[in-house]
Amino acid sequence: MAETSEEQTSAARFGTFGGVWTPCVLTILGVIMFMRSGTVIGQAGIWKGLAILAIAKGITTLTTLSLSAIATNTEVRTGGVYYMISRTLGPDFGGAIGLTLFVSQAISIAFYVIGFSEALFGLISPEGSELAGTLATYYVPQLTSSVVIVLIFALTFKGADVALKAQYIILAVLLLSVLSFLIGGLTAFDMDTFTANSGARSGSEELPGISFWVVFAIFFPAATGITAGANMSGDLKDPAKSIPNGTLLAIGFTAIVYMCQLVLLAGYSDQETLTADPLGTLTDMSVFGPLIIAGVFAATLSSALGSFLGAPRILQAMGKDGLLRPLEYFGVGHGPADEPRRATVMSLGIALSIVWAGGLDAIAQVISMFFLIAYGMINLSAFVEGRSGNPSFRPRFKLFGWPAGLAGAIGCAVAMIKIDESYALISMGIAAATYYWLKGRAKGDWGDAKRGYIFARTRENLLLLEKSPPDAKNWRPALAVITDDCERDRAMITCASWLESERGILSVLELSEDPGELYERHIKRRDRAAKVRQVLHSRGIVAFADSVVVPDMSDALDVVIQSYSIGSLRPNTVMFSVPPPAQEHRRDELIDMMAIIATFNMNVVMYKGARVDENINRKRIDLWWHGQQNGSLMALFAYLTANHAGWRGAKIRMLRVVKSADEHRQAETELAELVASARMTMDVEIVLSEKPVFEIIGDRSSSADLVVLGLAEKDLWDFQSFLNNWDELLARLPPTIFVRSTGEVDLMA
16 A cells, blocks of 8 residues: 555655754764774774775665665655665565564664663673672663663654654764764874874784674674665655765765774774773763763664664555555554554564563674665665666666666675674575565565566566566567568668667567468578578667568558567567658558557557668757657657667757747746656757748758657558658658657656
């Protein structure tokens, strides 16, 4: 069950700073900053320590690029990472990651609060004291943790707005503590000490040395938390803008803080002291020590608060989707902001049970693995979309390329294995088991990128493609070029390769007529099919080639169109060339064909052009707008052509003719909004003129390299009149295509 636009509007109330930047910063600047940054310098030295920081931030930055690409290519609603992955890789993948993320974040609530309690009781009674033993006997730490969890629950149960306002207070305390140790470190910095801390520590009996990757494993949780803002997607005013900007700013800001902290610690104390007492060293370095203790409490409580905000929204999103029947109960929201109160209570129950179960050291490592799995899946989702060349994958975020998604996914996998091979295998096994359990059970009627990815694969995936229903988001050109002489129509075939641009399926069918015997037609078919393949090979065109020789062409066309498919993989667009006026016989055949094509209601492309010069520098495509139905397919073909290797750097010019100044303003606004919403780069030009349209097109587009025009349905039924009307203009224009769409392409998908 999808969230309505009204609900979405009422819930969306936070901007980039409050909804994304603040939650991310509060999660990233966590316990590791206070408790383990000194260990990094003490064990690895400053240069390896900075390398660890760079690797960790590199993984999360790549993940953020992938996250930003997905967030700006689709409407993001409640559910954050779960919503994005499920809409990209389908409900089974999304459900598997959603469940693991929900459980991980719910357990994280307990983990962070226990860290708070341990720091609190460490101040009251040092470990090993008689008082500490007495408190442990009466379960005082567990009771304290439970009380703190209930208090945070009460805060979040009232709504995200109350919880996020509380985060501002925590943020202020945290930033004051950061400012305190930065100022203290600058005033006490010693270059000799910094130089002495350049290499890794050799180790001693009291404090043995540890390897680079173990130190990386200790520090890496400091880089996580980048999804804290994305998990609030349903509460953001503009997720597509806030998620990329807020997350990248948070990564940059926290990277500077961590880098400064590591450098200042290296210039303040020796490695033995940094390793033995990292928190005490940071407290001593600070200009006001109590602020560091306050910072530890702020870091643990803010991380717990962030998990309490994020976990319920993931569960609520899965319930709203109707992913599984038991989860639908948690999809119900309350109040005008659609607060996930049922899911919040569920998160409370899990957190309290973990507090009393104990043994969180091992569980914490599995939690870290699940977060890395989620990051890996984000990268994998973006990689699949980008690498498959799906025409609908047009993110507004332009810094992403599919190699970044692949590198991020590999980086997450390597980090998991380096941190702990056993826990990596356990975590991957649990995620895989959840996926296979959901496969076939998870419900979801949205389109996903699997169809686009399977589209270009071989026979074993055709069965999967048949089960995946077509939708506007994943529409690809399955273009069938029909000709009676492939050698004569080489220019049309080349143009067809531009329109398909290796994003769909291009097939070239030579349909010729021979009244001879069946055996003779069979021999001719074999020879002509070989000739078609030769023509394609000579021009470097990737396409399927075939030939059909029939006694009567007009009688056979309807049979060919009906049978020209493999299951659901059938042409959705047919392409013909327009014969010159002197070739009356070919024109008569084409007129008969158009009536058949009109009956089958297929997309049609008509090509008119001379020989194509392969060495020409193609610079401009003129698209004359022809209404929303035809215009969507026209614009998509222009976009694909401009992305073809032979058209690199070419510009698309969208033109429209109007008769008055009022129409001019309205048309300019409409087309500008259309181009922006379609995520395409085009120059919009409105022509105000009383001249005949034919004359305007001839004057404006005679210097273009390709002209794209609309073709009405009535023109197919009365193709003779269409040819008569356009012959004079076609003689003046460069290569031109006429496009008639059935409406299955949606430019906004």
